[in-house]
Amino acid sequence: MKRMCHIIHLKPEIIPEYKRLHAAVWPEILNGIAESNVKNYSIFLREPENLLIAYWEYHGSDYAKDMQEIKSAPRMQEWWSITDPMQAALETRQAGEWWASTEEVFHTD
Secondary structure (H helix, E strand, O other): OEEEEEEEEEOHHHHHHHHHHHHOOOHHHHHHHHHOOEEEEEEEEEOOOOEEEEEEEEOOOOHHHHHHHHHHOHHHHHHHHHHHHHEEOOOOOOOOOOOEEOOOOOOOO
16 A cells, blocks of 8 residues: 655635535546545645645555546546646646645654
């Protein structure tokens, strides 16, 4: 299992709508997350900086394959067409990233 965390800005004027959408995530999105071997997925909002912090645990053996499958799902593409414009990528993210990846520096169970 690999723990993962990513960060992105949330546009302040859209916060209520973002929260509303995530209070009732479409079943196909939840199924896609589960089928991609992602568990314990959470998104946190840090205000007033308006940072979204996503955490999940990957339990599969081929992360690239699982992420490609979820990215190619039509319903996921529809979901992202709604949520991506609500976000603003960090300027310091790596090339090719939308959400900026982070490095785990400590963990305890």
